[in-house]
Amino acid sequence: MSGKKDATRQAVEVAFGVLVHYQRLVENRELSAEEAKDRAKEAIKGLRYSSREYFWINDTHPRMIMHPTAPRLNGTDLSDFADPNGTLLFKEFVSVTNVSGSGFIGYMWPKPGEQAPVEKLSYVKSFKPWGWIVGSGIYLDDVQKEILNLRNLAIAGGVFFALLTMALAWWIGSSLTKRLERVIDGLKDVAQGKGDVDLRKRIAITSIDEIGALSTEFNALMESISDLTTFRKVIEEDDVMEDVYSRLYDVFTDDLKLKSPVIFEVDDIHKRMKPVYPLTLNEDDQSCNQEILDNCNLCKAKRTGHGISSYDFPKICKQFIDHGNAHHVCIPMTIGGSTIGVVQFNFNGDEDIESSQHVADQIDKASQYIKEALPVIESKRLTATLRESALCDPLTGLHNRRFLQESATNICSGALRRNKTIGLLMCDLDYFKQVNDTHGHDAGDLILVETSKILKKSVRDSDLIFRFGGEEFFIMLVDVEPGEALSVAEKMCKTFEDHQFTLDTGERITKTISIGVSEFPGDDESLWKGLKYADVALYQAKDTGRNKAMRFTREMWKDDQY
Incomplete structure (x- = not known):
């Protein structure tokens, strides 16, 4: 439960950071106070985490400013709003933030799309410049269900692997026991996720029959898992995002031999995107219209959240600048349903069928590295945001x-x-x-x-x-x-x-x-x-x-x- 509470607190801090950002725009006279509040409400209204958890905003009256799943409450005086247990929850929100600035409150509230209230634990934090309180919470029965599901999954996984091992053992015993034992041992280590599994393990290939082919595939699998695991460990220890992007770029160009990749980072609040590696592009290297940098929703990969390939459909993206017979593949960097970046690969378009298939295989491998990097990138971005907030005074924007x-x-x-x-x-x-x-x-x-x-x-x-x-x-x-x-x-x-x-x-x-x-x-x-x-x-x-x-x-x- 403590982990869930920490995650909820961190999520509210991110939403709080959105309010701080728009307040600074007001201070810098880039937006009026009303424009900033409207944009902040819209930005937070669309935020989701853990599939369906949302944020709401009320003021200290208390009056509802924005509730994404119960818009009927917007503008309503909630001073006397009580849950079935008689808890005046919105007054409690105001009380705890007046005393401590933030805190947890337990009460009853219906889930989105349902009528019956259930137990909920929410974290609220006061944003004093606007007199707002932003909050989010977790439903306690969902936490209990997750624990039960994990337990059932562990039991089912154990039964499944036990049955699989028994079936394979019977087949090995009836035909090729000795030569397959090494393959099975290796697969069991990987499948069971043993902490001491040796990713350098390889099987000597002593035949060219089906067992030899299986050994070759096993060795290739171990090689791939080893490379991905090593890559993940290395980038987790990197200090800054630029190092992570640099390592991704090196994998694409040096290991996978994919030429001229470009890594873009998306700023959803300002609807912009920018190349983060390489940082600067020559005019000949630019393969997209510059408009996408000021309006990231023009990028088809970002907007749809799935890969875009001109090999599958020529001229699939209207923003791509076609230098002759060029092709491109764009892979969105998506986590939690949100696209935080896009990786673009460009090709000269003169590949034959065989080399085109090789390109597709390398793109699949690149996608695996992107998936490995995504949790690290998201964690480092969130850490950077929270660290910046921790080192700045939220009212004036000065150092603290x-x-x-x-x-x-x-x-x-x-x-x-x-x-x-x-x-x-x-x-x-x-x-x-x-x-x-x-x-x-x-x-x-x-x-x-x-x-x-x-x-x-x-x-x-x-x-x-x-x-x-x-x-x-x-x-x-x-x-x-x-x-x-x-x-x-x-x-x-x-x-x-x-x-x-x-x-x-x-x-x-x-x-x-x-x-x-x-x-x-x-x-x-x-x-x-x-x-x-x-x-x-x-x-x-x-x-x-x-x-x-x-x-x-x-x-x-x-x-x-x-």
Whole structure:
């Protein structure tokens, strides 16, 4: 059950990432708030995992924003909505997210297409910028059925292999026992999936009869399984997706002798696709109209989810650019009913019947490698998405404290090697609590988002900005001269003093900022102590009137206080 709960939590985190993405488009003024919300609802509405599990969205009223299987609830006030046990589930969703931000809730709910409620366990998470709660769940009777099915499958598999072994043993005993024993032993190892099976095992071919042919096929099977297993283990240990794609490309070109393959990756949220290996294509290498890169649904293999071959039907894809008598085969990379990429193989079209059959055989082998790679690719893509979310502040899009913890050593080592200074600026908006108390938390969030944009414009692209929590921000000015950081901080204070923040109500307010400044390694060879020095200078700036930048001095440090 813990595995199912973890899978449900991860699935909700992915849907949550969709909301974060569209909120950033709003912040960057690429979409209006309403357009972003509509697109986010549509994107999440179509998401499915484990064949039929879905996501819904309600707000904190609570009112249903989007339910893919019960659209009648959309827009409905669910404050008094209770299950047969009397659980006010939507109020529970709001309660648990107000306290913890996310959590699991158990209740009764009917399955899609059914009327009778059954036990369900759902994970919900609050997306504060929009006041939404996104959730998904598992039906407990389905979990029990899966356990029972696995048990029955194991019993049936054991009976099947036992009967198969008995039948083969009878045949071997009545005719060719000794020569077939080695083949049967090898097949049993593979079929039973023994952990200690030796994939290097081969059978010596001592005859050219049917047993010799069987031994040859067995050796070929073991060779293929060994290659696929080794390939899977290698790519599982690769750090980045580019390495996985590179290894796939090498298998296609070096081992299978398939020329000019192109691996495309699909971005379903933006309906785009891009070549990920090789990364750049010459004009002569481009075999598809460029429109498919901006609208991935124009790609027939992506849209249909099955392989496309011009050998089977000439001009099968209207987007293929026919350079003379060329052929192409496109294989979709599909997992969980969703196409995450497409592999295209191109041929000059002058193959005879024999070589065409050889091409088909190699394409079949390529498909096996693609199938082996798919779970790894999907896992690494999800891991990358979750890692990116874990290292960014969801409200402002800035780096968070965890990113600083993971990258601080490399940043500081680089500065020391270059004999350069890093300016450390600890920033805090003055009287920020008054904004929340007077105008509400939505206005406070708006101020924080706009503050992050002002800070970005005030420093270079090479500098790093972190949101430390609340209204506190930390900036690392990389490779500056001693004393330069204080000048930058003073300019920031002036920028905030002159800036007017416009609230959703149209009201304009001003906010000032206080900044504490220290330098690494000038003040201390420990970054974390330098950060503390900047924090001490910040509180000195606040204690002496706010709306100012103050450089840390040794007189500010009181050992008995810190």
